[in-house]
Amino acid sequence: MKPPVRVAITGAAGQIGYNLLFRIAAGDMLGNDQPIILHLLDIAAAQHILNGVVMELHDCAFPLLMDIVTTDDPLIAFTDIDIAILVGARPRAKGMERKDLLSANAEIFSIQGKALNQAANRNVKVLVVGNPANTNAYITLKNAPDLPIKCFSAMLRLDHNRALSQIALKLGQPVSKIKKMIIWGNHSSTQFPDLSHAEIDGKKILSLIEDQSWVEAYFIPTVQNRGTAIIEARGSSSAASAANAIINHIQDWCFDTKKDDWVTMGIPSDGSYDIPEGVIYGFPATCQAGTYHIVQGLEINNIAKLKMFATYQELLEEKNAIKHLLPRQ
Numbered sequence: 530m531k532p533p534v535r536v537a538i539t540g541a542a543g544q545i546g547y548n549l550l551f552r553i554a555a556g557d558m559l560g561n562d563q564p565i566i567l568h569l570l571d572i573a574a575a576q577h578i579l580n581g582v583v584m585e586l587h588d589c590a591f592p593l594l595m596d597i598v599t600t601d602d603p604l605i606a607f608t609d610i611d612i613a614i615l616v617g618a619r620p621r622a623k624g625m626e627r628k629d630l631l632s633a634n635a636e637i638f639s640i641q642g643k644a645l646n647q648a649a650n651r652n653v654k655v656l657v658v659g660n661p662a663n664t665n666a667y668i669t670l671k672n673a674p675d676l677p678i679k680c681f682s683a684m685l686r687l688d689h690n691r692a693l694s695q696i697a698l699k700l701g702q703p704v705s706k707i708k709k710m711i712i713w714g715n716h717s718s719t720q721f722p723d724l725s726h727a728e729i730d731g732k733k734i735l736s737l738i739e740d741q742s743w744v745e746a747y748f749i750p751t752v753q754n755r756g757t758a759i760i761e762a763r764g765s766s767s768a769a770s771a772a773n774a775i776i777n778h779i780q781d782w783c784f785d786t787k788k789d790d791w792v793t794m795g796i797p798s799d800g801s802y803d804i805p806e807g808v809i810y811g812f813p814a815t816c817q818a819g820t821y822h823i824v825q826g827l828e829i830n831n832i833a834k835l836k837m838f839a840t841y842q843e844l845l846e847e848k849n850a851i852k853h854l855l856p857r858q
C-alpha cells in the first residue's frame with residue numbers, strides 16, 4: 530500500500546467543500562490506489578457544520594480515507610501536507626465585483642501563506658480557489674518565502690472547462706476532441722478566452738466556425754461572465770463545477786498533462802508573452818513530473834496582445850490595492 534497523501538482543504542464546510550471532499554476521498558483526484566488523509570480547515574463558527582460533513586465522510590466508509598483532521602487553526606491544518614486547496618473565502622454575492630473582496634480576503638491568505646511557509650512539506654502543491662483567486666494566490670506566495678514559487682497556482686481550470694464545453698456544443702463534437710484552449714489572465718470578467726490556437730482533429734477551430742461574429746458576440750462574453758450567470762441563476766456561486774475543476778487541475782499537476790494538449794493554470798508570470806513578473810496569470814501550461822511549465826512560442830496577434838494586456842492591467846490594479854498588506858521584502 531502507498532503511503533498516504535495529506536490533502537488540506539480550507540473552507541471545507543462550504544458548498545465547494547461539500548462537492549469536493551467526497552470525490553477526493555473516493556479516489557477521483559489521486560487515483561483509486563492512493564490512501565488519503567484529509568486536513569479540513571474552517572473558521573470556529575463553522576466547526577459544527579464541518580462535524581456533520583465528517584460524519585458523512587465516515588458514513589461513506591471510503592477504503593482510501595485513512596484519517597481526517599478538523600481544525601480552525603491553519604498551522605494544524607497545514608502541518609506536513611502535500612497538497613493545499615485554498616477554497617475558504619467570502620464568496621461574491623449578487624452585484625459584487627471580485628475586487629470588492631480583495632481586502633477581506635487578503636488577511637485570510639496572508640495568515641494561510643505564513644502557516645504554509647511554516648508547516649507544509651517543502652514540495653507542497655498549493656491551489657488557490659477562493660476569489661479573487663489570482664491575487665489571493667499572489668498574497669499566499671508572498672507570505673511563504675521559504676517555499677519555491679512553483680508550489681503555487683490559482684484556478685482558471687473552470688474557465689478552461691467552460692470554454693471547452695461551449696465549443697463542443699457549438700460544433701456538436703465531444704469535449705475530449707477539443708485541444709489547446711487558453712484562458713489568459715485573471716479569473717474574472719477581464720479574462721481572455723482565446724480560441725486562436727484551439728484545435729479539433731488537428732484543424733484550427735476558428736476555421737470551422739462559419740459565423741465568425743459568434744466568437745466575439747457569444748463565446749468570449751459567455752465564458753467571461755459564466756460565474757456571474759451561475760450566481761444569478763442559483764443564488765450562489767458555482768460549486769460542483771468548481772470542485773470538478775479543482776480535481777482536474779490537481780490531477781494534471783500531479784500526473785502530467787496529455788501529450789498533445791495543454792491546460793490553463795494561474796501561475797506566476799516569468800515574463801513569457803510580455804506579461805511582467807509579479808502577478809499570477811492564466812497561461813497555457815503543461816505539467817511533467819509534478820512541475821508546471823508555460824507553453825512557449827505561440828504566435829500572438831495584436832488584438833490578442835491588447836486583450837492579454839487588459840486582463841494583466843486588472844491584476845496589477847488588484848495587486849496595487851493590497852500591496853500595503855504584503856510583507857516587506
Ligand code: NAD
Pocket residue numbers: 539540541542543544545546570571572575616617618619620621637657658659660661662684685687688716766767768771
Ligand atoms: P461558501 O461560502 O459556501 O464556503 C466558504 C467556506 O469558507 C465557509 O465554510 C467559510 O466558513 C469558510 N471560510 C471563511 N473564511 C475562512 C478562513 N479564514 N479559513 C478557513 N475557512 C474559511 O463558499 P464556496 O461556494 O465554497 O466558495 C468558496 C470560494 O471559492 C469563494 O471565494 C468563491 O468565490 C470561490 N470560487 C472560485 C472559483 C474559481 O474558479 N476560482 C469557482 C467558484 C467559486
Ligand code: LMR
Pocket residue numbers: 620621627660687755756757759766767
Ligand atoms: C465562478 O467562476 O463560478 C466563480 O468564481 C464566481 C464567483 O465569483 O464566486
